[in-house]
Amino acid sequence: MKTTTLFEKYRPTTFDDVLGQEKAINKVKLLLARGWGGRAWWLSGASGTGKTTIARIIAGYGADDFYITEYDSADAMTAAEISRLEQDMCYLAPGKGGRAYIINEAHGLRKPMIRRLLGLLERIPNHVCIIFTTTKTGESSLFDEQVDAHPLLSRCAKIELTNQGLAKVFAEHCRQIATVENLNGKPLQSYIKLAQSCKNNCRQMLMTIETGDMLL
Ligand SMILES: Nc1ncnc2c1ncn2[C@@H]1O[C@H](COP(=O)(O)OP(=O)(O)OP(=O)(O)O)[C@@H](O)[C@H]1O
Ligand SMILES: [Mg+2]
Missing domain, CATH: 1.10.8 (Helicase, Ruva Protein; domain 3)
Structure with a gap:
């Protein structure tokens, strides 16, 4: 029998079920009303406040489960993986048609990967959505190796989750x-x-x- 942890069993599957993040959710809904694909999102906030949960709900708007790829850490974003993603995202997916990529712990992205992502984010097809999540807030000292975070973040819709009133x-x-x-x-x-x-x-x-x- 597969064990399901309580936190997975009770993970919200709709925006209405996400607690205490009304401001962030309203921003997300506003953007979604303007279109799901062709954009990247940057979700930041403290651990366990709903980032991955919200990322999965956004992803589910335009992509079926099978076409949602989730990377648990930025380390999984190797050069080979970015090449695979680039190929992959050229094609419409069956079902809802979209493909979504969730990159958790995005502050761990390394310099060469960030450079490649900058190019990739310039030409996200309309059936693709890319979502980064991170516990780090602010742009300065976001990445190691003195990488300037601004070029990457300026290509993303930024959504900050609150840690207040929870x-x-x-x-x-x-x-x-x-x-x-x-x-x-x-x-x-x-x-x-x-x-x-x-x-x-x-x-x-x-x-x-x-x-x-x-x-x-
Ligand atoms: N705002 C919320 N409303 C309801 N449940 C929540 C909320 N935030 C977190 N949870 C619960 O906590 C679990 C973990 O949340 P989630 O994976 O979204 O956290 P996270 O912000 O991505 O954290 P981390 O930075 O550690 O990855 C969810 O499966 C859910 O059960
Ligand atoms: Mg997470």
Whole structure:
């Protein structure tokens, strides 16, 4: 039997289910209304606040699951992989027609890959969408090796997720999940404390609940 972690089981699949990120979601919706493909996105924010979740929902708008490629780290973006991606993105996909590429931990991209991506981002076909996610905010010192982040970021629609005001919403959400999963034995206040000790990282909160820490 395949194990599904609580955080994957309860990962939002629609924008309405994403908690505490209304401002970011509104920006995303505004852009999506102007067209899904032909653009790159840059999603930044603290760990466990919804970046990969939102990236997958955006990707799903225009591409079927099979045509969504996700790179867990920038290290996976090798020169060979970029060449493969360049080939791949020339062709329309079956189903919804689109292809989406999600590059997580994008701050780890190395100089030669960034250089190649700059060219690639200039000519993204209308059936392709590329989404970067990163925990790093700001442009200065985003990349190692003194790479200027501006040329890359200026080719992307920038969406910043907030880390503010999440403790209560995440606490309520996680307590509800804990109750359904028979893992709840504590008052809301304990979940607010959990949110604070996890720095509002919803994944970490759900992992803690999964180990039975919120039982009596
Ligand atoms: N805003 C949110 N609303 C509801 N659930 C959330 C939210 N953010 C995170 N979660 C929960 O936490 C899990 C991890 O979230 P996600 O993968 O989107 O985090 P991330 O921002 O990409 O973090 P990292 O920087 O560590 O990759 C999700 O599967 C979901 O269960
Ligand atoms: Mg992520």
